[in-house]
Amino acid sequence: MVRTVVLGLDEVGREYARASKRDSASNLVGVYDPDRARAHRLGKELGVPIFDRPEELLEVAKPQVCVLSALEGKETLASDLLSRGIHVLSTLPVAPDAEQCEKLAARDSEKNGILAADFHxxxxxxxxxxxxxxxxxxxxxxxxxxxxxxxxxxxxxxxxxxxxxxxxxxxxxxxxxxxxxxxxxxxxxxxxxxxxxxxxxxxxxxxxxxxxxxxxxxxxxxxxxxxxxxxxxxxxxxxxxxxxxxxxxxxxxxxxxxxxxxxxxxxxxPQLSETWFRRLHEFLTSVQKGNLARDTTAVDACAxxxxxxxxxxxxxxxxxxxxxx
Amino acid sequence: MLRTCVIGLGPIGNRHADIHQADPLATLVGVCDWNPERAEAAGKRLGVPFFTDAAKMLESLRPDMVSVATGGHEYGSEHAAATMVALEHGCHVLCEKPISNELEPARKMVALAREKRLCFAVNLNHRFTPACRHARKWLAEGRIGIPRFMNMAMWIGNPRESSPWFHFKALHPHTIDIMRYFCGEIEAVHAFAIKAPGRSIWSTAQFNFRFKSGATGHLTGSYDIMRGHPMERAEVGGTRGRILLEDMFKELTLFPHDSSEKIVVTNPIIGGMGDFTDTFINRIHNFFVELTGGVPHDRIDGQAADALAAQAVIDANIRSMRTGKVERVDPGSWTGNYDLSYGKPGHSPG
Structure with a gap:
C-alpha cells in the first residue's frame, strides 16, 4: 500500500481524499488544510489524522505520494515535495502560470519525485x-x-x-x-x-x-x-x-x-467522483510498479x-x- | 386568395411551386425559368402557364406574390435580378437564401422593397418550426435569464467546389439567423476554417461571435458531413438555465438552474413536423398568412433585412479569414427585429 496524503481540501481535494481512503492500493495517512475546521470535518469523516502544518504532516506521516490541491504557494510546496522524492499528483492549476508549471515539470525525475496532473x-x-x-x-x-x-x-x-x-x-x-x-x-x-x-x-x-x-x-x-x-x-x-x-x-x-x-x-x-478514484488508482498503481515515467500528464498540464x-x-x-x- | 408565381425552377423552385399549389391561401398562376425546357416541364407538371422572361410573366399574370429561387453563383448571384424585377412590378417577394452572394445587390434589394413598401422575405426556413418558436418564447419569458453564451452547429455534405466562400455564404444564412433570433445582433466575429482533404473551398469552419448584448456565441459549420444523422444543434446558456434545440424541430429541452427536472418538448408523430420539407411549408405559409392579414412590410417575420444582417455577419467572417483577426460586423446592417428583453420588463416582440 502506498502511503498517501492530501494537502488542500477544497472540493477536488476532498474527492481525492475519499478516493484514497477506499483505494486498496492506498493508505491515507494524513490530510491538511489551512482551514482547520474543514480539515477536522474530513479527518473525522474518513478517520484519518489531520495536521496543522504541511511540514508536520510530512515528518510524521512520511508519505510516498502527495495529492496537492488548492493551496496558496502550491507550486513552492510541490517543488519541495518533489525534492524530497515524494511523488505529487496535482489538481489544476498545477502552478499559477505556464512557465512555473514547466519549471516544475522539468525537474530531474531520476533524483526527484514525479509530478503528475489531475486530468480525471x-x-x-x-x-x-x-x-x-x-x-x-x-x-x-x-x-x-x-x-x-x-x-x-x-x-x-x-x-x-x-x-x-x-x-x-x-x-x-x-x-x-x-x-x-x-x-x-x-x-x-x-x-x-x-x-x-x-x-x-x-x-x-x-x-x-x-x-x-x-x-x-x-x-x-x-x-x-x-x-x-x-x-x-x-x-x-x-x-x-x-x-x-x-x-x-x-x-x-x-x-x-x-x-x-x-x-x-x-x-x-457511478458518479463523477469515480473519475478521481480511477485517476488516483492509476497513479498509485504506477508508483507500486515503479513505472511512473510513462505518466506524462505534467507535460500535458504545461501544454x-x-x-x-x-x-x-x-x-x-x-x-x-x-x-x- | 393570393395569386402567386415562381421564378427559377430548379429542385427548390419546384418545391416552392408545389407548396404554393397546396396552400389554401394561394393560387399558383405561373412559373418562369430562363431555361425553356425547365420552364415547360414545370409548367406542364403543375398545369400553369410557363415563361422564360420574368417581366413578361409578371406583366401578363399580375401576381400578388413571387417566390424567387433562381440560384446562380454561390447559390445566390441570380437572386437580385429576379427580385428587383418582381418588386418593380409591385409584387411581394419571398427569395431563397442567401439573399444574394454579395452585399451590395442585397442592400439594393432591401432598399427597393422598403421604398415600395412591399413585403420582402427570405426563406430562412430552419426556424419556422414549433420547437424553435417555443424556444424563443422561453427566451422571451426569461426562462433561462440573460443569455451568456450560445452554441450552434450545422452541417451537410455538399461536394460542390464553386467558390472559396461557398460554404460560408450559402449555408450560414440559416444558422446566423437562428443565432440572431435567439440572442440578437452580432457585434464581432472570428473564424478559423479548413479545406477538407481533396477540397479547394473552406469547407469546415469554427466561427466565434460576440453579441451586442455581451453574450458570446459559437458556430460550427461544415459541407463535409453527409446527411442522415443529426445535422443541426442550437443551445443557449443563460443566468437561469439552458435550452437545447436539436435538429430544428425534433426536440427542445430546458435545463433550469433551479431544478433538477428538465422540460422536454418532443416532436409528436401525429400532428407534428414530418420532415425537413415541412420547414419550407411552414415558412411559405407564414408569409402567405402575413400577406393575407396585411402585416406591414417592416413587421413581417424572416424579412430580407434580417437576411441581409446575416450576410453582413458572414462578410465579417470572410474578412476575419483574410486578415487573421477579430473583425467587427457593420452596425448599419443591424435591424433590432429580434431584440428580446429576456423576461425583464420592456420591448419583447413575439
Whole structure:
C-alpha cells in the first residue's frame, strides 16, 4: 500500500481524499488544510489524522505520494515535495502560470519525485472508446472538435480573474488535446462578472493536426444537469461523448445506424467522483510498479496551461494569439 | 386568395411551386425559368402557364406574390435580378437564401422593397418550426435569464467546389439567423476554417461571435458531413438555465438552474413536423398568412433585412479569414427585429 496524503481540501481535494481512503492500493495517512475546521470535518469523516502544518504532516506521516490541491504557494510546496522524492499528483492549476508549471515539470525525475496532473476526465470508458475510434481511423481525416464544459462557481476560485481558464479550461483543452494533439492558435470571446472575473468563454482553436477546434467553458451553469459534451468529426464519422462518461456515440456518415456505448449501471462509472478514484488508482498503481515515467500528464498540464494563457490573453486583448510551445 | 408565381425552377423552385399549389391561401398562376425546357416541364407538371422572361410573366399574370429561387453563383448571384424585377412590378417577394452572394445587390434589394413598401422575405426556413418558436418564447419569458453564451452547429455534405466562400455564404444564412433570433445582433466575429482533404473551398469552419448584448456565441459549420444523422444543434446558456434545440424541430429541452427536472418538448408523430420539407411549408405559409392579414412590410417575420444582417455577419467572417483577426460586423446592417428583453420588463416582440 502506498502511503498517501492530501494537502488542500477544497472540493477536488476532498474527492481525492475519499478516493484514497477506499483505494486498496492506498493508505491515507494524513490530510491538511489551512482551514482547520474543514480539515477536522474530513479527518473525522474518513478517520484519518489531520495536521496543522504541511511540514508536520510530512515528518510524521512520511508519505510516498502527495495529492496537492488548492493551496496558496502550491507550486513552492510541490517543488519541495518533489525534492524530497515524494511523488505529487496535482489538481489544476498545477502552478499559477505556464512557465512555473514547466519549471516544475522539468525537474530531474531520476533524483526527484514525479509530478503528475489531475486530468480525471480522461479516465472513463467513454473516453477510452472515443480514443480507440479516433486513433483507429474510424472518423477519417479530422475536421473539427467541439468541447463544452461548465459548472457552477467552485467553492474556492479566489480572486484570480483567470481561474475559469486555468482550472476548468485546462481540463477542457486536455480533452481536446487527447484527440487532436497540439493547439497552435486561439481566439477567445469571454464574459466577466461585475468583479471582472471571467465567468464564461468561447475559445476558437486551430489545431496542429489540421482540424479546427472550439471550447466553451462556463462557471454560470449548474451541476445537476449535464456538464460536458465533446464531439470529434472527421471525413468518415463523428464521435460524441455525452456528459463525461454517460454515452459515447459513433455516427458513421454513410451508415444510418449509430453505435453507442452507454455507461452501465453495473460496473460502470457511478458518479463523477469515480473519475478521481480511477485517476488516483492509476497513479498509485504506477508508483507500486515503479513505472511512473510513462505518466506524462505534467507535460500535458504545461501544454494546456499554454493554450489557456493564450486564450485569456486573447480575451483581454481582443486578439488572435499564437500558443507558445 | 393570393395569386402567386415562381421564378427559377430548379429542385427548390419546384418545391416552392408545389407548396404554393397546396396552400389554401394561394393560387399558383405561373412559373418562369430562363431555361425553356425547365420552364415547360414545370409548367406542364403543375398545369400553369410557363415563361422564360420574368417581366413578361409578371406583366401578363399580375401576381400578388413571387417566390424567387433562381440560384446562380454561390447559390445566390441570380437572386437580385429576379427580385428587383418582381418588386418593380409591385409584387411581394419571398427569395431563397442567401439573399444574394454579395452585399451590395442585397442592400439594393432591401432598399427597393422598403421604398415600395412591399413585403420582402427570405426563406430562412430552419426556424419556422414549433420547437424553435417555443424556444424563443422561453427566451422571451426569461426562462433561462440573460443569455451568456450560445452554441450552434450545422452541417451537410455538399461536394460542390464553386467558390472559396461557398460554404460560408450559402449555408450560414440559416444558422446566423437562428443565432440572431435567439440572442440578437452580432457585434464581432472570428473564424478559423479548413479545406477538407481533396477540397479547394473552406469547407469546415469554427466561427466565434460576440453579441451586442455581451453574450458570446459559437458556430460550427461544415459541407463535409453527409446527411442522415443529426445535422443541426442550437443551445443557449443563460443566468437561469439552458435550452437545447436539436435538429430544428425534433426536440427542445430546458435545463433550469433551479431544478433538477428538465422540460422536454418532443416532436409528436401525429400532428407534428414530418420532415425537413415541412420547414419550407411552414415558412411559405407564414408569409402567405402575413400577406393575407396585411402585416406591414417592416413587421413581417424572416424579412430580407434580417437576411441581409446575416450576410453582413458572414462578410465579417470572410474578412476575419483574410486578415487573421477579430473583425467587427457593420452596425448599419443591424435591424433590432429580434431584440428580446429576456423576461425583464420592456420591448419583447413575439
Amino acid at each position: 476526465l480522461r479516465f472513463t470508458p467513454a473516453m477510452d472508446k472515443a480514443r480507440e475510434w479516433v486513433s483507429g481511423g474510424e472518423i477519417g481525416s479530422p475536421l473539427f472538435i467541439n468541447m463544452n464544459l461548465w459548472r457552477d462557481v467552485p467553492d474556492r476560485h479566489g480572486d484570480n480573474p483567470y481561474h475559469l481558464f486555468v482550472s476548468l479550461g485546462a481540463h477542457g483543452v486536455d480533452v481536446i488535446r487527447q484527440f487532436v494533439g497540439g493547439v497552435e492558435r486561439v481566439q477567445c470571446f469571454g464574459v466577466r462578472d461585475k468583479n471582472g472575473i471571467w465567468t464564461s468563454a468561447q475559445i476558437n482553436m486551430m489545431c496542429s493536426n489540421g482540424a479546427v477546434g472550439h471550447l466553451t467553458i462556463s462557471y454560470e451553469m449548474v451541476t445537476h444537469h449535464p456538464i460536458a459534451r465533446c464531439e470529434i468529426a472527421g471525413s468518415r464519422a463523428r464521435v460524441v461523448i455525452e456528459n463525461v462518461y454517460e454515452d459515447a456515440t459513433l455516427y458513421v456518415h454513410e451508415r444510418p445506424e449509430k453505435l453507442v456505448l452507454t455507461n452501465s449501471i453495473f460496473g460502470g462509472i 494546456a496551461a499554454r493554450v489557456m494563457e493564450a486564450a485569456y490573453h486573447s480575451a483581454e486583448r481582443g486578439s488572435v494569439e499564437e500558443v507558445e510551445s
